[in-house]
Amino acid sequence: xxxxxxxxxxxxxxxxxxxxxxxxxxxxxxxxxxxxxxxxxxxxxxxxxxxxxxxxxxxxxxxxxxxxxxxxxxxxxxxxxxxxxxxxxxxxxxxxxxxxxxxxxxxxxxxx
Amino acid sequence: xxxxxxxxxxxxxxxxxxxxxxxxxxxxxxxxxxxxxxxxxxxxxxxxxxxxxxxxxxxxxxxxxxxxxxxxxxxxxxxxxxxxxxxxxxxxxxxxxxxxxxxxxxxxxxxxx
Numbered sequence: 001x002x003x004x005x006x007x008x009x010x011x012x013x014x015x016x017x018x019x020x021x022x023x024x025x026x027x028x029x030x031x032x033x034x035x036x037x038x039x040x041x042x043x044x045x046x047x048x049x050x051x052x053x054x055x056x057x058x059x060x061x062x063x064x065x066x067x068x069x070x071x072x073x074x075x076x077x078x079x080x081x082x083x084x085x086x087x088x089x090x091x092x093x094x095x096x097x098x099x100x101x102x103x104x105x106x107x108x109x110x111x112x
Numbered sequence: 113x114x115x116x117x118x119x120x121x122x123x124x125x126x127x128x129x130x131x132x133x134x135x136x137x138x139x140x141x142x143x144x145x146x147x148x149x150x151x152x153x154x155x156x157x158x159x160x161x162x163x164x165x166x167x168x169x170x171x172x173x174x175x176x177x178x179x180x181x182x183x184x185x186x187x188x189x190x191x192x193x194x195x196x197x198x199x200x201x202x203x204x205x206x207x208x209x210x211x212x213x214x215x216x217x218x219x220x221x222x223x224x225x
Contacts, residue, residue, distance in 0.1 A: 004155075031211050042116070042201060042215030043156070050210055058212065090155055097211040100146055103155035 002026050006091050006104035013081040013111045021076040021107050023091030031094045032074040033058075033101065034066065036087040043090060049074055050097070081111045115139045116204050118216035125223050131189040133219050135202030138183065142204040146213065147176060147187045150199045159200070160187070192223045 007022045025032065030051045035043040035058075045058030049068040063085055065077040074093075078085060088108050092101040117136045125131045133147075143164040148156035162169040162176045162185065169176050175188045189196055199220045203213040 033212065035215075040121070040217060042118075042217045043213075044215075045212050048210065048212060056210075092155075094211050097209075098144065098205070098207070099211070100158035100161060101211070101213060103148075103157070105155045106153070 004091055004093055004102055004104035006089075006107050008107060009105065010108050011110070013078075013109065015081060015083065015111060017081050018077070018079050019081070019109075021078075021089055021091075021109070023074045023076065023104060024072050025074075025091075025093040025102070026072065027093060027095070027102065028071060029093035029095050029102070030071065031097060032068065033092045033094075034064070034074070034076045035090045035092065036060065037090065037106075038087050046076065046089075078109075083111050085109065086111045113138075114216075115142075116202055116214050116216040118202055118219050120219050121217070122220040122222070125192045125221065127194055127223055127225050128191045131187075131192045131196065131221055131223065133187040133189075133200050133202075133221065135185050135187075135216055136183060137185075137204050139204070139206070139214075140183070141206040141208075142214075143207060144205050145176070145178060145185050146203045146205075147174075148201040148203060148215075150201060150218070156201060189221075192221075194223050194225050197221055197223050 034046040047066040146161040147159040202216040
């Protein structure tokens with residue numbers, strides 16, 4: 001029972017590089033989310049999706065892009081990595097629009 | 113402008129005693145509140161929740177209290193165990209938020225044997 005799976009777990013990027021954080025869930029959840037957590041801070045919402053083909057911005061979307069072509073997958077794209085994007089990224093999902101989110105284990109990204 | 117505030121960054125408690133973690137919120141539209149527990153290098157895991165129509169919810173050693181007039185909620189852990197040592201996040205949402213949660217900064221609980 002995998003739940004929410006994120007890859008990679010760790011990554012170091014140089015300024016200006018691009019990469020995609022992968023997130024997949026096997027619970028057939030419609031809603032998926034990307035959060036970031038900076039040291040000593042709470043989680044902040046980057047983007048979310050209420051179903052395949054539908055995405056929307058959260059609180060801190062600048063510098064990121066997402067897509068949702070299937071119910072299972074919700075990748076997060078960083079186009080031009082900046083040091084300010086050094087953070088731990090969490091993907092989460094939920095069956096519908098209310099209730100508790102199920103989180104992945106996180107992806108730690110460092111931009112140097 | 114923090115909508116969910118956890119003003120205590122850390123809390124240390126003796127094993128067997130009660131742990132009380134506090135959370136304040138400013139948005140009166142919030143109608144659902146949750147507590148998450150997070151160990152290092154892991155994702156947050158759901159602990160307990162409460163709807164705004166209730167003032168208390170209990171699950172084993174964990175109880176959440178909601179005081180809507182004060183816009184305050186608290187998590188009680190009784191008795192505290194060393195395995196409870198983790199960071200606890202308070203989170204809130206409202207019906208129109210599409211499930212988006214607003215998180216506090218977290219409180220690091222240390223339970224000493």
